[in-house]
Amino acid sequence: MRKNNYCGLGAGYVGIGQFRDFIDKHPFIRHISASSCGEVFLNPDIVPIMKYAFEKGISLDIGTGTNLNTVSLEALEALVKYRVLHINVALDGACQETYVKYRRGGDFDKVIGHIRTLNEIKRKYNARNPYVNWQYVVLPTNDSESEIKAAKAMASSLDMKIMFVKDWDGYTPVDLEMIKRETGLDYGSSQMFSMSEGRFLPCFQLFKYPQINWDGRFLGCCYANYANGGLGLNAFEIGLGKCLDSRIVRETKAMLLGGRACPDSPCINCTIYKNMLKENNFATKKEIDELARRYT
Numbered sequence: 001m002r003k004n005n006y007c008g009l010g011a012g013y014v015g016i017g018q019f020r021d022f023i024d025k026h027p028f029i030r031h032i033s034a035s036s037c038g039e040v041f042l043n044p045d046i047v048p049i050m051k052y053a054f055e056k057g058i059s060l061d062i063g064t065g066t067n068l069n070t071v072s073l074e075a076l077e078a079l080v081k082y083r084v085l086h087i088n089v090a091l092d093g094a095c096q097e098t099y100v101k102y103r104r105g106g107d108f109d110k111v112i113g114h115i116r117t118l119n120e121i122k123r124k125y126n127a128r129n130p131y132v133n134w135q136y137v138v139l140p141t142n143d144s145e146s147e148i149k150a151a152k153a154m155a156s157s158l159d160m161k162i163m164f165v166k167d168w169d170g171y172t173p174v175d176l177e178m179i180k181r182e183t184g185l186d187y188g189s190s191q192m193f194s195m196s197e198g199r200f201l202p203c204f205q206l207f208k209y210p211q212i213n214w215d216g217r218f219l220g221c222c223y224a225n226y227a228n229g230g231l232g233l234n235a236f237e238i239g240l241g242k243c244l245d246s247r248i249v250r251e252t253k254a255m256l257l258g259g260r261a262c263p264d265s266p267c268i269n270c271t272i273y274k275n276m277l278k279e280n281n282f283a284t285k286k287e288i289d290e291l292a293r294r295y296t
Helices: 016-025 046-055 073-081 108-125 145-157 176-183 204-208 240-244 247-256 271-279 285-294
Strands: 031-033 059-066 086-090 131-138 161-166 218-220
Touching: 016 046, 046 059, 046 073, 073 108, 108 131, 131 145, 131 176, 145 161, 145 176, 204 247, 204 285, 218 247, 247 271
Parallel strands: 031 059, 059 086, 086 131, 131 161
Antiparallel strands: none
16 A cells, blocks of 8 residues: 555555456466555555465465554454464564654554554464564664664564664664674675675565566566556456566566666666676576575
């Protein structure tokens, strides 16, 4: 669910009818990441969506994050009942005072309460899923050693893994030695997440798990938000198969692997592709397969 026109992607959500129709037309789909640059639990149809995916044998995750402020008890139970694999909870601080400086209008204690309730429901069902990660973006407001250590201790007490993330706007902390020791983030590399190694390469999604906007626009990857219309295709209108087999997608994939440039692909203007081109260090099929395995 997106409430504003972020990066030109529009405000809206996928309804259960649209979701059901898309799944029924694409029986080969086995896994869906049901989140991106929006808040999944604002979608009024999220519970029937989870239920229908489960009934169709499709695994779901909420891996790109949720702020978990507005989730209902019904939705928390559905996460467990319908076996959602994992969720990342955006908690950029270890207390309300720090958290609200970035997550404006958020309620830290409410989020922690929702996590405790989810843990109780998992015990009720004797369930392991969903795994719950604490996603902590390192910012000027929360990069002190005391705040980071407090978050790590709280995450452990809540049976969560904590994942530290570099600021997308390029903020670099002053005490890099402490940050690396406490978070695992190396600011001398292209690593973005503490739970991953190597460079940040969302291009693998185009090959393995292409991202589709709420209105069907075929975006390719989570980093393609800047491209507005994505690759100029709509999976709801022409089907996912035709999108994947289109000329622009085939030529874009070849370009990312080091082939000839595709001038009408939005990826040609992406900073990640430009860096690959500059360093002559393109994606490889082995790297794409490894990233796909790691993030699912």
